[in-house]
Amino acid sequence: EAQVTQNPRYLITVTGKKLTVTCSQNMNHEYMSWYRQDPGLGLRQIYYSMNVEVTDKGDVPEGYKVSRKEKRNFPLILESPSPNQTSLYFCASSFQGLGYGYTFGSGTRLTVV
């Protein structure tokens, strides 16, 4: 089954404790992206990657890092999480960045206390 898999689905952590949210896709998509979804603010792009070793900032990159060492994986790293990063995070992928071809993961609900 073609899918984007995120782990974990739920995470509660403390301020300052580094964490990684993994994202993997099995569709051989070049383009991958991370979004956060907050009430009243909608979906906002954090980082995106056009291909292996090619990443760029989205609209809200502060406090986040990403890497794209393999085509299928695009982890999101929070080096020192803060409470304002409490949010619902989605990973998405598509073929050549086609907007109408985005496949989203099921989301990771992160709470930073």
Next chain:
Amino acid sequence: QKEVEQDPGPLSVPEGAIVSLNCTYSNSAFQYFMWYRQYSRKGPELLMYTYSSGNKEDGRFTAQVDKSSKYISLFIRDSQPSDSATYLCAMSKGESGANSKLTFGKGITLSVRP
């Protein structure tokens, strides 16, 4: 002014009603327009996709784009309880590459009462 504005809702309708969901936008560079549907505890999934102005129909769903007014709509005919979800409009300036970045509306939650 935000690039994409969407009616905040929530919206509750009886089963069988016609539903109209709308978004306005300010950037005339947007060329590709989409509607995503998001069920509770799931990621968004593409529902409809339209290029430039015009209408597109798919079963009970019709997407409409009016670029002159910078206005897009999604109509749902004969709404069903299974249509209860959050609907997000999205748009991009290009079909691929960096220009394909999606800008989303905030989403509207629709509830269809049996």
